[in-house]
Amino acid sequence: xxxxxxxxxxxxxxxxxxxxxxxxxxxxxxxxxxxxxxxxxxxxxxxxxxxxxxxxxxxxxxxxxxxxxxxxxxxxxxxxxxxxxxxxxxxxxxxxxxxxxxxxxxxxxxxxxxxxxxxxxxxxxxxxxxxxxxxxxxxxxxxxxxxxxxxxxxxxxxxxxxxxxxxxxxxxxxxxxxxxxxxxxx
Numbered sequence: 001x002x003x004x005x006x007x008x009x010x011x012x013x014x015x016x017x018x019x020x021x022x023x024x025x026x027x028x029x030x031x032x033x034x035x036x037x038x039x040x041x042x043x044x045x046x047x048x049x050x051x052x053x054x055x056x057x058x059x060x061x062x063x064x065x066x067x068x069x070x071x072x073x074x075x076x077x078x079x080x081x082x083x084x085x086x087x088x089x090x091x092x093x094x095x096x097x098x099x100x101x102x103x104x105x106x107x108x109x110x111x112x113x114x115x116x117x118x119x120x121x122x123x124x125x126x127x128x129x130x131x132x133x134x135x136x137x138x139x140x141x142x143x144x145x146x147x148x149x150x151x152x153x154x155x156x157x158x159x160x161x162x163x164x165x166x167x168x169x170x171x172x173x174x175x176x177x178x179x180x181x182x183x184x185x186x
Contacts, residue, residue: 001033005119007133008042013135024131038118039066040072042076042111081110128177143173
């Protein structure tokens with residue numbers, strides 16, 4: 001059993017949803033893998049990302065097109081990240097654009113955290129694997145969980161793709177086995 005947890009923003013689904021259906025859902029269901037799909041998404045009506053030059057309107061109803069088994073849709077508001085943003089602002093603004101990228105990252109991390117909690121609700125688990133995906137990405141090749149799962153035999157393990165790694169990190173998607181997320185943190 002695999003928990004698929006969508007996080008972040010549901011934008012551009014006209015171009016990303018066909019690849020998600022084909023390379024995530026169809027590939028794995030055809031291999032006999034049971035998927036339980038969760039969508040913990042931030043709702044916004046406008047994207048404004050100066051660093052990427054992206055400005056676009058978003059229909060918040062697009063989030064429902066993912067066909068998830070459970071949804072947690074949360075309006076993206078500054079008050080939810082205020083304390084963490086204040087801590088980040090004690091350092092220089094790396095991109096010099098009013099902390100926009102930092103805000104976006106903090107909102108995305110909150111969405112990821114809520115998605116994890118959604119998959120942990122009573123009656124949902126246990127799961128053998130957790131696949132964390134952004135719905136705004138087109139997946140060019142199948143994410144074959146039957147092949148990737150055995151690579152997580154060493155506990156706790158986390159797989160991230162080797163592309164788009166910035167300073168060793170990749171916020172696009174990851175695959176984890178349960179011990180990776182259940183480690184107690186102090």
